[in-house]
Structures are given as C-alpha cells and as structure tokens.
Amino acid sequence: IGAMVWFEGLNPWDALWLTMTTMTTVGYGDMSAATVPGRLATILLMYVFGIFLLAQIAGEWIDYRMDRRERMRLGLWRWQMKNHILIVNTPETDGIRYLQGLVQQIRLSTSLEDYPIQIFSPNFPDGLPAELSSMGVVLHKGQPEGEDDMEAADADKADFIIVMAVDNHDVRSDSVTLDVLDRLSRLDLQGHVIAECVHDHNRERFRRHGANAVIRPVRAYPELMVRAMAAPGTETILEDLFTHDGAHPRRYNLEVPEQSW
Numbered sequence: 001i002g003a004m005v006w007f008e009g010l011n012p013w014d015a016l017w018l019t020m021t022t023m024t025t026v027g028y029g030d031m032s033a034a035t036v037p038g039r040l041a042t043i044l045l046m047y048v049f050g051i052f053l054l055a056q057i058a059g060e061w062i063d064y065r066m067d068r069r070e071r072m073r074l075g076l077w078r079w080q081m082k083n084h085i086l087i088v089n090t091p092e093t094d095g096i097r098y099l100q101g102l103v104q105q106i107r108l109s110t111s112l113e114d115y116p117i118q119i120f121s122p123n124f125p126d127g128l129p130a131e132l133s134s135m136g137v138v139l140h141k142g143q144p145e146g147e148d149d150m151e152a153a154d155a156d157k158a159d160f161i162i163v164m165a166v167d168n169h170d171v172r173s174d175s176v177t178l179d180v181l182d183r184l185s186r187l188d189l190q191g192h193v194i195a196e197c198v199h200d201h202n203r204e205r206f207r208r209h210g211a212n213a214v215i216r217p218v219r220a221y222p223e224l225m226v227r228a229m230a231a232p233g234t235e236t237i238l239e240d241l242f243t244h245d246g247a248h249p250r251r252y253n254l255e256v257p258e259q260s261w
Helices: 002-008 014-022 036-076 095-108 147-152 173-184 200-208 223-230 234-240
Strands: 084-090 117-121 137-139 160-162 194-197 213-216
Touching: 002 160, 014 213, 036 234, 084 095, 084 234, 137 160, 147 173, 160 173, 173 194, 194 223, 200 213, 213 223, 213 234, 223 234
Parallel strands: 084 117, 084 160, 117 137, 160 194, 194 213
Antiparallel strands: none
C-alpha cells in the first residue's frame, strides 16, 4: 500500500484497492501501476506475497480441515458436548447390531429423539461404521478406565450415561463396569447413570458406586435400555418379565357373567 502511495501517487483508499486486487490476482483493470518502481513492487507483491502466501494459507486450511475430518471419523476429536447421551463401552459380540437397534429406539422415543449421542469406547479402530455414523452418532475413542479420557468425553455434562457390559456372558465384565462407575463417581455428574450388570450379586455394588439404574444386558431388547432413560423405574418391571424373581405376571382364569372380553 505504501509503495502505491509513494510511487504511483495514489490516495490510501485506491492504494488499498489496487493492492488487494493484485494480491488476490483478481485484476479488475480499473487501475494499475504505471511507474517502473510501482510495477516492480506489484510483481513482488503478486508472486511473493500473493500467489505463494495465499497458496500456503489455502493449503494449510485444507490440511487442517482434512485432519479435523479424519480425527472426527476416527474418534480422536474432542466434541465438547453437553446434555447428551453418552454410551460407555461397546459389546464385543454383535455390538454394531445392538447399538444400531439402541439408537433407533432412542430416536423413536419422543422424549429422547433430539439428544446428541456419543459413543466412548476403545473399539472401532477405523471409526464408526456407516450404519451408526449415518444416524448422527459420534465416537470418542479412548479407555473408559482413564480419568482424562472420561473427562474428554464430557461425562460430567451428559444427561444420560449408559455403561454397557463388554461381554454379556462373562461375569468379569462387571469388574470393568465397576471401575468405570468408580471413576464416574469422582466427577460432578448431572446425568442419570444406567449400568448393565451380568451377575445379579453385583447390583448393590453398582448402586453404591453411583448407578441410578442397574439392568441385565438383554441384547435382544434395546427397548429395555431406552425405557430406563425415558421412564426411570419401568425397566425394573419389564426386566422382571424375563425372570421369576420379584414381580412377575400370572394368569388367573376368572368367569365374569354377562361380560364380553
């Protein structure tokens, strides 16, 4: 700008206009440098600071966007979520199918359909499969047993936290769940914590460590998990339908005269 004012005798506004149109290689042609020093300054501006610098900036921006997109895809991005549903751990057996059914049921529940969903798991090395990512689910890859990773998943800002059993057939999965609950209890949680328990004897231990609801990992019925979020307490009644403990349905044959059923 100073060179255009000095060599070409332009006012500051025209000098700025000429500099910007030259640097961006637009070249409207309404004004141009006429003196030799002004033209040399234009060449220096265009090739050194214009084409090269802008190309460098554009390249850096494109690289950043590509890296950002790749980190999001692989679950290495800090999503900065709040008021979301956080699913901690994922089943090792048939996990994708169950998670897909769970997310579908969440989206079908009118009280939960608008909640963002984040999966926090060490699995999915290549990122979430298309079946889940297309449903608006995001991944945060990390170890749920690590406090730093737990904070990075914004567990303290989640409205619902689902701690899933890694293996619904292995009682040792309860040890992992218990460790996760212990770490969650050290955070200032605002959300409702639901934990899957493989062995019934561990239920009370889960509750002592902060679980608001404890249910069995019934993989055939993701609706059970959704009921525990949408209507806390109803999951206990529904769960009893699968066992002969506690409340359970029983049929009584009654005759009611003059009534149509």
